[in-house]
Amino acid sequence: MDTELINRIIVQDFGSFHDHTVPVDEEKDPLTGQLFALKGQKWRNLRIKLSPAFTSGKLKMMFPIIRSCVDVLTEYIDKNIKNGQSVFSSKDLFLRSNTNVISSIAFGIDNDCINDPNNQFYINGKNFFVPTLRNSIRQLVFMFIPSLASPLNIKFAPKDVDTFFRNSVKEIVDYREKTNYRRNDFMDLLLQLKNQGFLPADNELEEGEKQVEYDEKTKLIKLNLNEVAAQAFVFFLGSFETLSSTINFLLIELARNKNIQKKVQEEIDQVFSTQGVSYDSVKNLKYLECCLNESLRKYPAVPLITRECTKDYKIPGTDLIITKGTDISLPVFSIQHDPEIFDKPSEFIPERFLDSPTGNSAANGLCYFPFGDGPRHCIGMRMARVNVKTTISALLSKFTVDLVDEKHIKKELEFDRKMFPLTPADDIKIKITPR
Ligand code: HEM
Known part of the structure; x- marks a missing residue:
């Protein structure tokens, strides 16, 4: 595979490949006015406006929200274990816990999707992705045949999902504007973009972070209500399945490789006992990273x-x-499983990343890009990493995780071919035991 060409497309010669293929029609389908879909200058302006919402400084402020949602998860597990129930459906458990995090951060709503099976954020998130025939056609058209979306009158989201999210945002915005309610979350930042057009600069930046430079004209262009709803929706969707799948896969590998799980637990014990639990200490979990x-x-x-x-x-x-x-189409999965780039690609070897952020510093071109790369890489990458590490470290500081079914321990996982993002085909059961 020509990884040099992939690097040119995504990074070096981005100027010729800056758009995603999703069709945009903000008038007929307002939820397409979001960062993932927008094209050209409109995308660039919005990316500049939204980038300060994802800095380490903003994430640090949101860390207590993530942590309190993770506490709901560990309390639920504790309660069940005490009642003699120690086996859990891994995917669903993390989908629910993650919905708590993301609905709290993106919409400012404190949900409890773990204890409430009919929570509307969880149900509507699932309804967007569930591989019904209609949804499969919608995904196929939006990703691969975008020119058919308008003639076939196919909208970005199913009607009930569209209505639920747009109405929720309207209610939340009305409430916050009437009461002057403030909270450290994305909705607060989106409201600042609605009312003043820009976000203030961060005082502190981490290594590798840059201050966003606005040009004075675009700085003052404000978001309208539909644009606020579209961004809150894409933050929710961008993380709903991706984040819970990532937590699920990582935990499954740690359960299959008990020696690695033990090493992770030792690191967590050492870091948390000396530094406490905070945004910075979670960042310092290098082996977990x-x-x-x-x-x-x-x-x-x-x-x-x-x-x-x-x-x-x-x-x-x-x-x-x-x-x-x-x-x-750039095949991330195939490249990251290419034996010429990654030795023994089907084995789980975290040590590949000890000295190299890409798992193989000798490789040419772009070989490792789970969050994309270049100017259009995943804007939520930092938040995704913090979220996964906060969840896994909270779990493994208290519990040990095993797989229940022999098949999942010994055989490579199979994937659900009807689902996008990547998801295991089976409902994998994990056994959780107090340490
Ligand atoms: C493990 C979790 C995640 C993975 C694997 C992931 C992966 C990706 C990938 C591959 C892209 C496309 C990049 C490209 O075209 O070069 C992307 C874009 C995007 N992601 Fe994520 N993502 C994750 C979590 C999140 C989270 C937590 C959020 C929001 C809070 C988010 C919001 C977005 C948005 C808005 C875009 C569009 C960016 C743009 O077009 O400028 N993602 N993500």
Whole structure:
């Protein structure tokens, strides 16, 4: 596979490939006015406006929200174990817990999807992804045949999901504006973008972070209510399945590799006993970070990234031209399983990432990109990492996790071919025991 060309498309020659393939029609389908779908200058302006919402400083402020949602999860597990119930459906448990986190952060609503099976955020999130025939056609059209969306009158979200999320945002915005209610969450930041057009700069930046530079004209352009709803919706969707799948896969690998799980627990014990539990101490869990990186290599929640060629592009060193309008699919999963790039690709080896952020610093081109790369990489990457590490560290500081079914311990996992993002085919059961 030509990983140099992939690097050119995503990073180096981004100017010819800056758009995703999702069709946009903000008038007829307002939820398409979101960051993942928007194109060209409109996307660029919005990306600049939203980027300060995802800095380490903002995440630090949101950390207590994440942590309190994770506490609901560990209390639920504790309660069940005390009642003699120590086996859990891994995927559903983390989907519910993650819905608590993301609905709290993106919408400012404190849900309890773990104890309430009929919670509407959970139900509507599931209804967006569940592989019914209608949803499969919708996903196929939006990702691969976007020109058919308008003629076939196919909207980005099913009607009931669209109505639920847009009405929820309207109610939340009305309430916050009437009462001047403030909270450290994305909704508060989106309201600042609605009312003043920009977010203030962060005082402290982490290594590798840059201050966003606004041009004075775009700085003052404000978001309207539909745009606020579209961004809250894409933050919710962008993390609903991806995050819970990532937690699920990582925990399954730690349950299959008990020696690695033990090493992770030792690191958690050491870091939390000396530094306490905080945004910074979770960041300092370096071996857990390697495990997360390796899990995202084996199981990239987004196994395929699509891009549209926006300007004729001559592939360097050849006579081949990619013409404007061509849709391109970049196979993240296949590249991250290529034995010429990653030795023993089906094995779970976190040590690959000890000295290299990509798992193989000798490889050429772009070989490891579970969050995409370049100017359009996943805007929620930092938050995803903190969320996964907070959940796993809270769990493994109290419990040990085992797989129930022999088949899942010995055999490679199979994937649900009807689902996007990447999801295990089976409902995998985990046994959780107090340490
Ligand atoms: C493990 C979890 C996640 C994975 C694996 C993941 C992966 C990705 C990937 C592969 C892309 C496309 C990048 C590209 O085209 O180069 C993307 C885009 C995006 N993600 Fe994530 N994501 C995750 C979590 C999140 C979270 C937590 C949020 C929001 C809070 C989020 C919001 C977005 C948005 C808004 C975009 C569009 C960015 C743009 O087009 O400018 N994602 N994500």
